Amino acid sequence: MKQITSEFYNIYFDNTLQSLTDFLALNTYSKIFIVTDENTGKYCLPVLQSKLPQLDTYNIIEIPYGEENKNIDYCIAIWRMLLDFEADRKALVINLGGGVVTDMGSFAASTFKRGIDFIQIPTTLLSQVDASVGGKTGIDMNAVKNIIGTFVQPKAVIISSDFLKTLPLREITSGFAEMLKHGIIADKAYFERLQQIDTVDNVSNDLVFTSVEIKNKVVSTDPYENGLRKILNYGHTIGHAIESWSLNNEKHSLLHGEAIAIGMVCEAYLASKLVKLSNHDLQIICHTFIKFYGKYSLKTGIEQALLSTMRNDKKNNAGNINFSLPDKIGNCLYDIPVTETDIVQSLDFYRTL
Amino acid sequence: MKQITSEFYNIYFDNTLQSLTDFLALNTYSKIFIVTDENTGKYCLPVLQSKLPQLDTYNIIEIPYGEENKNIDYCIAIWRMLLDFEADRKALVINLGGGVVTDMGSFAASTFKRGIDFIQIPTTLLSQVDASVGGKTGIDMNAVKNIIGTFVQPKAVIISSDFLKTLPLREITSGFAEMLKHGIIADKAYFERLQQIDTVDNVSNDLVFTSVEIKNKVVSTDPYENGLRKILNYGHTIGHAIESWSLNNEKHSLLHGEAIAIGMVCEAYLASKLVKLSNHDLQIICHTFIKFYGKYSLKTGIEQALLSTMRNDKKNNAGNINFSLPDKIGNCLYDIPVTETDIVQSLDFYRTL
Numbered sequence: 001m002k003q004i005t006s007e008f009y010n011i012y013f014d015n016t017l018q019s020l021t022d023f024l025a026l027n028t029y030s031k032i033f034i035v036t037d038e039n040t041g042k043y044c045l046p047v048l049q050s051k052l053p054q055l056d057t058y059n060i061i062e063i064p065y066g067e068e069n070k071n072i073d074y075c076i077a078i079w080r081m082l083l084d085f086e087a088d089r090k091a092l093v094i095n096l097g098g099g100v101v102t103d104m105g106s107f108a109a110s111t112f113k114r115g116i117d118f119i120q121i122p123t124t125l126l127s128q129v130d131a132s133v134g135g136k137t138g139i140d141m142n143a144v145k146n147i148i149g150t151f152v153q154p155k156a157v158i159i160s161s162d163f164l165k166t167l168p169l170r171e172i173t174s175g176f177a178e179m180l181k182h183g184i185i186a187d188k189a190y191f192e193r194l195q196q197i198d199t200v201d202n203v204s205n206d207l208v209f210t211s212v213e214i215k216n217k218v219v220s221t222d223p224y225e226n227g228l229r230k231i232l233n234y235g236h237t238i239g240h241a242i243e244s245w246s247l248n249n250e251k252h253s254l255l256h257g258e259a260i261a262i263g264m265v266c267e268a269y270l271a272s273k274l275v276k277l278s279n280h281d282l283q284i285i286c287h288t289f290i291k292f293y294g295k296y297s298l299k300t301g302i303e304q305a306l307l308s309t310m311r312n313d314k315k316n317n318a319g320n321i322n323f324s325l326p327d328k329i330g331n332c333l334y335d336i337p338v339t340e341t342d343i344v345q346s347l348d349f350y351r352t353l
Numbered sequence: 354m355k356q357i358t359s360e361f362y363n364i365y366f367d368n369t370l371q372s373l374t375d376f377l378a379l380n381t382y383s384k385i386f387i388v389t390d391e392n393t394g395k396y397c398l399p400v401l402q403s404k405l406p407q408l409d410t411y412n413i414i415e416i417p418y419g420e421e422n423k424n425i426d427y428c429i430a431i432w433r434m435l436l437d438f439e440a441d442r443k444a445l446v447i448n449l450g451g452g453v454v455t456d457m458g459s460f461a462a463s464t465f466k467r468g469i470d471f472i473q474i475p476t477t478l479l480s481q482v483d484a485s486v487g488g489k490t491g492i493d494m495n496a497v498k499n500i501i502g503t504f505v506q507p508k509a510v511i512i513s514s515d516f517l518k519t520l521p522l523r524e525i526t527s528g529f530a531e532m533l534k535h536g537i538i539a540d541k542a543y544f545e546r547l548q549q550i551d552t553v554d555n556v557s558n559d560l561v562f563t564s565v566e567i568k569n570k571v572v573s574t575d576p577y578e579n580g581l582r583k584i585l586n587y588g589h590t591i592g593h594a595i596e597s598w599s600l601n602n603e604k605h606s607l608l609h610g611e612a613i614a615i616g617m618v619c620e621a622y623l624a625s626k627l628v629k630l631s632n633h634d635l636q637i638i639c640h641t642f643i644k645f646y647g648k649y650s651l652k653t654g655i656e657q658a659l660l661s662t663m664r665n666d667k668k669n670n671a672g673n674i675n676f677s678l679p680d681k682i683g684n685c686l687y688d689i690p691v692t693e694t695d696i697v698q699s700l701d702f703y704r705t706l
Contacts, residue, residue: 110503141432147436151467319441
């Protein structure tokens with residue numbers, strides 16, 4: 001079993017889930033609550049149960065699947081369940097699911113009775129390489145992603161590739177975008193390994209481990225996002241805005257990774273214009289994302305809606321829209337103010353690919 | 354100007370509000386939001402404006418007056434206002450009001466974009482001696498007080514007795530209950546000074562300062578309420594339950610201090626039964642609270658409703674209802690499990706006074 005030791009907790013790469021058994025044996029909890037969604041309740045909970053037969057008493061809190069449900073209404077539903085089942089401060093919440101479950105479940109836990117313990121068991125590639133590490137909790141509001149949240153660390157993160165086996169390819173591809181991001185912002189050699197993959201459905205455990213290592217290194221340096229951590233937002237300023245727009249306007253909306261893949265192309269264009277990303281690196285980035293994600297039909301006329309969302313991005317201050325932009329593959333700058341004109345131009349750049 | 358230096362922030366006793374002027378000069382904020390209720394918007398905001406004429410650009414977020422509004426709906430309203438006015442992470446929230454404003458305003462600020470700065474300007478005696486110090490934020494849900502919240506410290510607390518001048522006597526009396534509590538749990542001489550006061554409308558600045566000192570000392574030792582801080586909950590287990598019941602069932606409901614005054618009498622009875630509080634001290638406590646608060650007509654038949662609320666009290670664990678009980682005036686124990694039979698008996702004790 002591989003393990004990454006973070007400042008406040010451990011990240012276990014552990015298909016046996018022995019680490020969870022050990023954790024529960026070491027800690028006394030009054031009650032255990034498992035937060036799932038419809039899918040993870042069906043596909044992942046039985047896996048958990050089969051590996052932890054001794055975990056026989058717990059309450060399940062199931063939320064509907066999908067980013068559109070990562071909102072205050074379902075958060076209230078989680079709080080009410082905890083209240084109805086008389087969770088006290090010694091209760092434990094285990095979040096078993098993708099980013100919606102881990103983000104919202106951890107926000108609910110971190111604010112219930114001013115904070116109870118929680119464990120993250122991310123079951124999608126996206127949440128394994130992204131949401132599970134770093135202590136960010138959150139829910140969306142008014143189409144702004146993660147606008148309400150806390151910085152609170154889990155007690156442990158447990159990553160098992162067994163859960164990925166139940167995932168549709170599209171979900172794997174979505175998570176893969178964050179891995180590419182880790183390469184672009186921090187590790188060129190890693191990016192080059194990822195580029196060469198033929199199909200994403202055989203992403204190895206080893207690659208997941210490297211991604212988590214990169215993310216963990218960045219967030220350990222800057223847990224409250226005062227500086228370096230912002231580089232993880234590469235692709236996310238435009239990507240989040242497109243994701244929110246899609247969520248509210250398209251029947252078959254984009255997944256998170258699909259949206260930030262578009263965002264990373266647009267922002268690579270901005271990087272080439274503003275922080276000297278070479279044309280060569282820009283081409284490689286564009287080529288890679290088109291290879292894995294194809295071309296999204298980015299509608300015209302939605303620029304103002306996107307900009308309005310971007311103005312509420314958490315990285316902004318003093319009225320500027322701030323970006324994290326790579327100056328070369330493997331390194332990233334942050335707090336780069338970008339004009340609205342340039343942002344609109346970057347969307348046009350994507351459309352012309 | 355007197356000042357208490359807490360670990361993370363200062364508490365200023367400052368009628369001139371010069372400390373706020375200085376704070377704003379030292380820190381650069383992108384936008385300032387002042388949270389008020391109907392009353393403090395009318396009576397306290399003009400005082401603030403007259404003393405800080407240079408503070409000319411801010412947004413006001415007004416919530417309705419009253420504990421029943423310290424709920425998720427109004428919290429969402431505050432979040433939406435922050436979002437609509439494009440508050441970024443460098444925005445500042447100034448909470449100008451009683452406990453509802455300071456608790457809910459600080460919870461909203463501590464979770465907006467995962468936390469923006471806030472300052473507490475408590476305008477009631479209760480919030481000056483209680484809610485303003487200690488970094489607890491919170492809202493109520495399902496009649497359970499402060500069930501959702503965070504531990505996040507303000508950037509500063511500013512206490513001005515000028516704001517108290519606009520308060521009805523009943524509000525002053527409510528706040529006075531927390532001061533009596535500080536005496537009972539931590540400082541016998543202070544309690545004796547308070548006992549001798551004829552009418553609470555001339556509570557001196559000096560007494561407020563001592564109360565804040567006591568509370569600050571306790572919370573600095575134990576910011577996350579793992580131990581000693583629990584003594585501040587004396588009177589609150591039963592008091593909160595009565596307060597919640599009253600809020601939901603009585604037209605003219607009890608104020609917080611009025612409810613915990615009843616709670617302190619009941620819990621003094623429990624202390625005499627369980628932790629050897631002397632009969633003499635019990636009599637003094639009963640006499641003092643009856644002197645200042647009179648006798649509340651505590652209905653019969655509500656015991657189960659009260660117990661149900663108490664079971665959700667944050668101090669409980671492993672199914673016990675835990676209390677903080679003084680073993681003598683000036684000292685308090687915590688984590689004392691009490692049976693439901695004894696709790697019901699303590700309510701009867703109050704009724705027979």
